[in-house]
Amino acid sequence: MLFRELVLENFGSYLGKNTINLLPDTSEDSRPIILIGGMNGGGKTTIMDAMRLALYGSRAQCSTRGNLSYGDFLDQCVSRHTPLAGKARIELAFQVAEDGDLRDIRIVRYWERNPKDGKDTLGILVNDWADKTLLNTWDEYIENLLPLGISNLFLFDGEQVKELAEQETPPAGVFDAIQSLLGLELAERLAADLDVLVSRKRKNLASDKQLVAIDKIESKLEQKQLELVAIGEELVGIESKLKIAIEQEAQAFDKFVLEGGKIAAQGKELEVSSKAIELQISQQRQELTSLASGSLPLVLIAPLLAQIQAQGIIELRHQQGKSALELFVDRDRRLLDYLQAQIVFNKQIADIQSFLERENQNLISEIESENSTYLGVDAEVMSQLANILKYDLDRDAQIASKLHTQITKLEADLDFLDRQIAAAASPEEYTRLKTQEATARELVSQLKADKITTTRHQEELDRIVTKTRQELATYTETNISLKNDQHIVDSVAKVKATLEIFKEKLTLKKINKLENEVTECFRYLLHKSELIQRVTIDSSTFTLSLHDREGKLLPKHRLSAGEKQLLAIALLWGLARVSGRQLPIAIDTPLGRLDSSHRTNLLERYFPAASEQVILLSTDTEVGESEVANLRAQGAITREYILEHDPSEQRTQVRSGYFWETAAESNFQSNNSHLEELK
Numbered sequence: 001m002l003f004r005e006l007v008l009e010n011f012g013s014y015l016g017k018n019t020i021n022l023l024p025d026t027s028e029d030s031r032p033i034i035l036i037g038g039m040n041g042g043g044k045t046t047i048m049d050a051m052r053l054a055l056y057g058s059r060a061q062c063s064t065r066g067n068l069s070y071g072d073f074l075d076q077c078v079s080r081h082t083p084l085a086g087k088a089r090i091e092l093a094f095q096v097a098e099d100g101d102l103r104d105i106r107i108v109r110y111w112e113r114n115p116k117d118g119k120d121t122l123g124i125l126v127n128d129w130a131d132k133t134l135l136n137t138w139d140e141y142i143e144n145l146l147p148l149g150i151s152n153l154f155l156f157d158g159e160q161v162k163e164l165a166e167q168e169t170p171p172a173g174v175f176d177a178i179q180s181l182l183g184l185e186l187a188e189r190l191a192a193d194l195d196v197l198v199s200r201k202r203k204n205l206a207s208d209k210q211l212v213a214i215d216k217i218e219s220k221l222e223q224k225q226l227e228l229v230a231i232g233e234e235l236v237g238i239e240s241k242l243k244i245a246i247e248q249e250a251q252a253f254d255k256f257v258l259e260g261g262k263i264a265a266q267g268k269e270l271e272v273s274s275k276a277i278e279l280q281i282s283q284q285r286q287e288l289t290s291l292a293s294g295s296l297p298l299v300l301i302a303p304l305l306a307q308i309q310a311q312g313i314i315e316l317r318h319q320q321g322k323s324a325l326e327l328f329v330d331r332d333r334r335l336l337d338y339l340q341a342q343i344v345f346n347k348q349i350a351d352i353q354s355f356l357e358r359e360n361q362n363l364i365s366e367i368e369s370e371n372s373t374y375l376g377v378d379a380e381v382m383s384q385l386a387n388i389l390k391y392d393l394d395r396d397a398q399i400a401s402k403l404h405t406q407i408t409k410l411e412a413d414l415d416f417l418d419r420q421i422a423a424a425a426s427p428e429e430y431t432r433l434k435t436q437e438a439t440a441r442e443l444v445s446q447l448k449a450d451k452i453t454t455t456r457h458q459e460e461l462d463r464i465v466t467k468t469r470q471e472l473a474t475y476t477e478t479n480i481s482l483k484n485d486q487h488i489v490d491s492v493a494k495v496k497a498t499l500e501i502f503k504e505k506l507t508l509k510k511i512n513k514l515e516n517e518v519t520e521c522f523r524y525l526l527h528k529s530e531l532i533q534r535v536t537i538d539s540s541t542f543t544l545s546l547h548d549r550e551g552k553l554l555p556k557h558r559l560s561a562g563e564k565q566l567l568a569i570a571l572l573w574g575l576a577r578v579s580g581r582q583l584p585i586a587i588d589t590p591l592g593r594l595d596s597s598h599r600t601n602l603l604e605r606y607f608p609a610a611s612e613q614v615i616l617l618s619t620d621t622e623v624g625e626s627e628v629a630n631l632r633a634q635g636a637i638t639r640e641y642i643l644e645h646d647p648s649e650q651r652t653q654v655r656s657g658y659f660w661e662t663a664a665e666s667n668f669q670s671n672n673s674h675l676e677e678l679k
Contacts, residue, residue: 038643071118
């Protein structure tokens with residue numbers, strides 16, 4: 001399948017008729033890319049919506065539809081400058097190979113403002129001829145060719161890639177699309193068809209009375225199934241609201257904290273803590289004052305006290321010398337008298353006397369020569385001084401230092417508390433912030449309660465549906481006795497069990513192949529391919545897990561935002577390769593969150609190889625001058641278009657070229673301008 005042409009007439013911001021040739025060059029030197037450039041708000045997403053709308057009509061998942069009815073959405077899509085009698089029109093032509101023949105199919109949809117019955121007018125042309133048969137079966141035809149469920153995997157935008165990249169498990173729509181693309185829904189569809197077959201057989205075999213009973217049970221089953229679907233949708237809505245409410249609650253709490261509400265709530269506690277600290281500081285200072293009234297101030301003159309101690313020792317020695325001199329003289333006299341009484345020569349006694357006199361004279365000279373004995377200390381004072389220097393000063397200094405450290409820390413704590421108290425919100429502001437937070441919290445609580453109630457209701461309905469199915473099966477199995485049809489009914493359970501085994505094996509086979517393709521694509525797109533050795537996929541949730549070279553699990557949050565986006569693109573690329581479907585790919589704003597190296601890999605490796613036809617809708621910052629030059633150098637681009645948007649008139653026109661034209665294109669445009677001037 002290849003898109004050939006898209007025509008927009010009075011659609012969105014496209015006033016008048018705008019035609020875009022989408023057919024790529026599919027020769028040996030394939031150039032698959034159709035590059036369409038436009039600024040934000042210039043009409044790129046409108047082109048994507050137009051393709052979806054042309055293919056699927058009222059079922060199309062368009063970006064701006066929201067909860068609008070199809071008629072209101074069509075009315076909204078009519079260009080504001082369209083004349084009153086004018087119509088909006090979109091056409092999408094594509095080629096498809098069927099039974100060995102190449103068919104050209106053109107879809108035409110047009111409508112007026114406030115379309116009648118809220119519908120558009122659809123026309124289908126095959127090889128330029130109207131085909132009523134295909135017109136009447138168009139929904140079934142396009143569903144077989146490009147199912148709506150998988151269309152978002154081929155017609156996607158940067159926001160879808162971002163959502164797919166940031167979620168741990170694929171969204172429900174992508175989950176269903178993956179199953180469809182891999183053919184995993186086939187077994188489920190066959191199982192459902194078998195249930196229909198069994199139901200028909202039961203009706204054929206039942207008597208009138210049995211038929212009434214079966215109809216009653218089936219009616220009840222259908223009603224409960226509808227209720228189950230409705231409650232499921234309601235639960236999805238509640239979960240969506242709950243997610244938003246939780247975010248709002250977090251924002252309200254953050255605002256409550258940032259604007260001083262939390263501090264205001266703790267105001268009394270903070271004031272009590274502040275007074276307690278002030279009391280501790282006062283007590284510590286009193287202790288410090290008590291120390292200061294003792295010997296602590298002497299720390300300031302500790303060196304002088306040491307000098308006094310040294311001088312005191314000298315003076316005490318002098319005092320001791322003076323006291324001992326008289327004793328020495330008396331002892332010497334008694335010694336000489338003793339010697340004279342002994343048989344000792346007079347000369348020897350004279351020598352001893354002379355020696356003793358000299359020693360006493362030296363002591364007298366030493367005592368009399370000291371002129372620094374000015375303190376007049378005594379032994380008791382020196383003992384007190386020694387105790388002060390040895391014990392009291394060190395002890396008091398340590399206690400004072402500890403008290404000072406404690407006071408400094410307490411003052412810092414007090415300053416912090418004072419700043420907190422000063423930052424507290426006013427009573428009025430506190431009331432407002434608290435009310436906002438309480439309102440947000442109450443909403444979250446209410447939604448959680450609603451979710452619990454709805455979930456219980458859903459579980460109860462699910463039990464009723466299961467029980468009703470069992471009742472239906474039991475009723476028919478008990479009352480239907482015809483052998484052949486009964487054999488069919490009995491065999492269905494075995495067939496369904498076989499289908500379940502087939503589904504499991506098919507899933508494992510497909511998932512294994514998909515893992516290989518996604519791993520290859522992701523490593524090919526990464527500029528640091530050594531980061532990932534293998535990507536594995538959970539067969540039940542399709543959750544992707546990354547493994548390094550050692551086989552260890554690599555948390556997904558360790559990837560950068562750009563790497564996560566490449567992983568999402570690798571998943572889409574791998575799915576396209578595994579599916580084997582030759583379908584065009586259209587990408588809106590594909591490079592918004594990628595750094596330069598990842599952009600280069602995507603431009604050089606993915607876009608030229610993603611499909612036979614790749615339609616890129618880009619801003620000038622995504623596919624910039626260097627990027628478009630790179631794609632041109634590769635010969636990957638078949639056509640280039642620029643969306644010229646006039647903000648004042650909200651009008652967009654399509655012309656050939658891009659933000660940065662080649663020299664040949666520039667000359668071509670210049671020649672066209674010259675010809676226009678001549679005309």
